[in-house]
Amino acid sequence: MRAFQLTAAQTTELREVPEPQPGPGEVLVQVGAAGACHSDLHLMQAPAEALSAFPVPFTLGHENAGWVHALGAGVGGFEQGEPVAIYGILACGRCRACLAGRDNECRNVPPSGIGIGRDGGMAPFLSVPARQLIPIGDLDVAQAAPLTDAGLTPYHAIAINRDALTPGSTCVVIGIGGLGHMAIQILAATTAARIIAVDVEQRHLALARDIGAHETVRSGGQAQAEIRDLVGPAPGGADVVLDFVCLDETLALGAAVVSTGGRLTLVGLGGGTLPLQVGIAPTIPFQVSLEIPFWGTRAELAEVIALARAGLIFAHIERFSLTDARTAYERLEHGEIDGRAVVVP
Ligand SMILES: NC(=O)c1ccc[n+]([C@@H]2O[C@H](COP(=O)([O-])OP(=O)(O)OC[C@H]3O[C@@H](n4cnc5c(N)ncnc54)[C@H](O)[C@@H]3O)[C@@H](O)[C@H]2O)c1
Ligand SMILES: [Zn+2]
Ligand SMILES: [Zn+2]
Known part of the structure; x- marks a missing residue:
């Protein structure tokens, strides 16, 4: 064969x-x-x-x-x-x-x-x-x-965050490809979270809207400001960020929009680096949990x-x-x- x-x-x-x-x-x-x-x-x-x-x-x-x-x-x-x-x-x-x-x-x-x-x-x-x-x-x-x-990988990434995905919460999903397009549907089917989809490709954002994303944001220089307009200023922000890319720029975006007490869930294997400095002005907000699901x-x-x-x-x-x-x-x-x-x- x-x-x-x-x-x-x-x-x-x-x-x-x-x-x-x-x-x-x-x-x-x-x-x-x-x-x-x-x-x-x-x-x-x-x-x-x-x-x-x-x-x-x-x-x-x-x-x-x-x-x-x-x-x-x-x-x-x-x-x-x-x-x-x-x-x-x-x-x-x-x-x-x-x-x-x-x-x-x-x-x-x-x-x-x-x-x-x-x-x-x-x-x-x-x-x-x-x-x-x-x-x-x-x-x-x-x-x-x-x-x-x-289907399974985003389902698990959502399952470990289910207690944070309460009605009124916001979930930012970065990378609407194979995993991300299933993540949006699983969020829509199993939670009442508001879903913000982020991608570089307009066609993937169009699909995201069709299958349940409430808002879409084009990845790039304006993305952080656009997401902040939707989730409000720090120390608030997104309750959960699901990153299905994990390049330097998406990791930085997730850290910049996650709420105090939120979750940063890093699923992509993009090889990016997220600098972590803990001090009086930490690079990731206080009370944030970081998850690397497999x-x-x-x-x-x-x-x-x-x-x-x-x-x-x-x-x-x-x-x-x-x-x-x-x-x-x-x-x-x-x-x-x-x-x-x-x-x-
Ligand atoms: N942790 C795990 O268990 C696990 C399991 C499966 C896949 N993965 C990883 O998850 C990632 C996604 O896999 P996939 O098969 O869905 O990939 P994919 O190529 O189908 O989807 C990736 C999406 O990210 C978008 N994208 C690329 N660069 C971007 C950027 N800078 N900002 C926003 N969006 C961007 C692409 O346009 C595409 O829509 C890969 O890195 C893969 O290796 C991890
Ligand atoms: Zn895979
Ligand atoms: Zn074993």
């Missing part, structure tokens, strides 16, 4: 690989769709040293859904053809965090996943431990695939799928064939994807 792989630092190839066989405890899944995440671009652009934790070659694609195709030894409870989403985090399952259901905080396995250092879904077939599968019922697999990360829990993925099945959130997807996987990533890099690109092998 053909697979879209990261074969060396800064090198991707669509190449012929053996079809995987399900090992003991594994399920062979026929891939219905694999989402193209910006994290893949970070991996594809990383220098060789940064890839030491993610041995190449491996097939990209960590947002996957499809149909059960064959069961490995010792696996039961699934029927052939059953539609499933794949929970992407691989964790030890035994540490205190895993035992509490927080695989995204595993104390033994460094952050990695299916499609991140191990073969992912940009291929016709994928073999994964049975524990990774979540049934999706009648949900379209192309819808379900982005939910496993572009992906989400299996239970939260089940909740995201339930929200989608209830029609309350909807991934805006653009489909690409496996042959066009590289084109999907090129367009993602240039901000030309509205919502999420999914590869349909």
Whole structure:
């Protein structure tokens, strides 16, 4: 079969690989769709040293859904053809965090996943431990695939801030791409917060307005003043800032508009730096909590799928064939994807 792989630092190839066989405890899944995440671009652009934790070659694609195709030894409870989403985090399952259901905080396995250092879904077939599968019922697999990360990661980032997202609160969402467009819908569906969407691309702001943002602000020199007009002066401000970019400029924007007592939640892996100085005039307001969430829990993925099945959130997807996987990533890099690109092998 053909697979879209990261074969060396800064090198991707669509190449012929053996079809995987399900090992003991594994399920062979026929891939219905694999989402193209910006994290893949970070991996594809990383220098060789940064890839030491993610041995190449491996097939990209960590947002996957499809149909059960064959069961490995010792696996039961699934029927052939059953539609499933794949929970992407691989964790030890035994540490205190895993035992509490927080695989995204595993104390033994460094952050990695299916499609991140191990073969992912940009291929016709994928073999994964049975524990990774979540049934999706009648949900379209192309819808379900982005939910496993572009849906789950913002859902988790919102869940850890739920106590601050009370009626009357304001949430600033920076970066309305794959994750951000789901964040807006999850905020609208599960909170009464006022949503201010921020992006560099007007078309992404237009989508934000269509799916529930109350206000939109173009990123750049005027953004801080425009958001301040909406949230009022310090020491007040935004109750929660969700940064799905995390470049120097977005980190500075978040710190400049967050309220005293607010939350700065840094989800993007943009590599930016946020200077932190604590003193009589701190660079981040007093009582602010800083969070760096990673992906989400299996239970939260089940909740995201339930929200989608209830029609309350909807991934805006653009489909690409496996042959066009590289084109999907090129367009993602240039901000030309509205919502999420999914590869349909
Ligand atoms: N922490 C985690 O667990 C986790 C999980 C998944 C993805 N991520 C990271 O989240 C980020 C977003 O991923 P994605 O797949 O949604 O990316 P994306 O490319 O689909 O979306 C990024 C959005 O940010 C916008 N943008 C770019 N520069 C901006 C700026 N200066 N100001 C405002 N907006 C700007 C783009 O126009 C785009 O709409 C990536 O860095 C990705 O690696 C983190
Ligand atoms: Zn991702
Ligand atoms: Zn663990």
